[in-house]
Amino acid sequence: MFQLAPNHQDDIVRTAKIRFTFDGESFLAHEGETLAAALMRAKLLHIRDAPGDESPRGVFCCMGLCQECVVQVDGKTIESCRLSVSPDLHVTSLRRQLDT
Amino acid sequence: MGCASALQMAEGGMKSIVLDQGDLGQGASGVNAGTLSLQIKRVKLMPYAIRGHQEWESMGDAVGFRKTGGYTLAFTDHEAELLHERMSLKAEAGAPIEFVSNSALREAEPNLADQVVAASYCAEDGYANSSLTGQFYRARLKQQGVQYREGFKLLGVEAGNDGYVIRSANTTVSARKLLFSAGAWLKSLTALMGVELPVQARVNTVSVTERLPMLTRSVIGHATGLLTMKQKANGTLLIGGGWQGRGTPEQGRGQVDTDSLRSNLALARHALPAAENARILRSWTGFEAHVPDFYPLAGKLPGYEDVFVLGCVRGGYTIGPYIGKLMGDYILERTTELPLFNPGRSFPEVVV
Structure with a gap:
């Protein structure tokens, strides 16, 4: 039958908490975790808008394929699921910003 | 192209089997850009391309066909x-x-x-989704009761009592007639038959x-x-x-x-x-x-009466379903609607 595994939560050692900004607002993340994970924990689910009908989009595949979680960092568009959070990370979202 | 030929042969009452080294439609048919444009077809192949377009149009949504102009x-x-x-x-x-x-x-x-x-x-121009080619033809083969084997790595072909025996690592298949339709891999296949084609x-x-x-x-x-x-x-x-x-x-x-x-x-x-x-x-x-003259190889393998070759069709994605049918007709010894292209013709010298 099913056996409950002991709760190891307290044994998990996380990396240091650091701050990053998302559209100018400051949030906490663990250094080295993916930006996608940090955004989800911060309850930031609306990451960008669909290029066609501009409906809201968020993290979906978490493996760099679907492009739904792309953000801009230093002028470059990059998948947040493939970006590790580091100190002094400033993220700009692609919400309602497509001008083409 | 090979699948289209097999389907045509089945339609004509000939039992056929498709042997593919990978999965069906995963060669050129499955990785090209899917463009169906008469503007990039060779003049001499235009009648084939126009009929090819009709084939794709009839396949419709199942292959992602869109006539956009x-x-x-x-x-x-x-x-x-x-x-x-x-x-x-x-x-x-x-x-x-x-x-x-x-x-x-x-x-x-x-x-x-x-x-x-x-x-x-x-x-007339448009496109289809080339990544759907394989699953489309697989479904058609099933529907028509044509056998196929995927992942069939051909090791050799020998003359049998009544035709040929095709050997892979773990199985053999006997057939009276053979059609080699393997795109860029034609050269190594026909070499097994002792024929060098300038592919x-x-x-x-x-x-x-x-x-x-x-x-x-x-x-x-x-x-x-x-x-x-x-x-x-x-x-x-x-x-x-x-x-x-x-x-x-x-x-x-x-x-x-x-x-x-x-x-x-x-x-x-x-x-x-x-x-x-x-x-x-x-x-x-x-x-x-x-091949050096950029026209298809579609006909008998030189030196053989019952071994056929189909490939090297410039604009092959567009023309493939149609010329595949023609090849089926040829093997059935029917008159083909348009002429085929003798693989035994002489080719201009290749300048390297």
Whole structure:
């Protein structure tokens, strides 16, 4: 039958908490975790808008394929699921910003 | 093409089996850009291409067929001259190609480059989704009760009591007649039969962008033939044009060449400036086989009465389903609607 595994939560050692900004607002993340994970924990689910009908989009595949979680960092568009959070990370979202 | 032949043979009452070294439709049929354009077909192959278009249209949604119309652009006077010369010949050969004014082009495709000097249009042009080729034909084979084996690595062919015995590592298949239809891998297969065919492979590059707002509705080409571009319903742009990657069919799948890809994308950006900042998600290559005169191999393997070859069809994705049927008819000893192309003809010397 099913056996409950002991709760190891307290044994998990996380990396240091650091701050990053998302559209100018400051949030906490663990250094080295993916930006996608940090955004989800911060309850930031609306990451960008669909290029066609501009409906809201968020993290979906978490493996760099679907492009739904792309953000801009230093002028470059990059998948947040493939970006590790580091100190002094400033993220700009692609919400309602497509001008083409 | 091989699947189309097998289906035609089945229709004519001949029992056939398709043996594929990989999965069905995963060679050139499954990795090309899916462009169905009469504007990039060879004049002499136009009757085949027109019938090929009809085949794709009848397959419809199952292969992602869309008849969008297509524009071919010229950006300089020299390219305009080239465009007029080429498209006039293709129109004479039966393709419904017309030249369009800049204002008509602008109205239909407002996001294209301003610098267009001349443009041609063909209402028959469009595309299908090449990644659906394999599953389409697999379903048709099943439906028609035609056997097929995927992952069949052919090791040898021997003459049997009544035809041939085809051997893989763990099985043999006997057949009275053989058809080799293996694209860029034809050369090594026919070599097994002791016949050297001058098959060469181009390593064509295709790329897909992230999804973009709708920028273009038509298939876009360039007078030199070095660009095909279309925006799919999901917003991604598919960019091709026959830019060369690296590798050989014997070595595997081939690799994308960065410099070549850059030029390909520069031309795409030039044609559609609005896509300038689009990110490329994937680029890949596929092998397009040809012989020195760039006409198909479609007929009997030289020296054999019951071994056939089909391949090296320039514009093979478009023409494949049709010429495959013709090949089926030929093997059934029926009169073919259009002539085939004798693989035993003499070829011009290959200049390396």
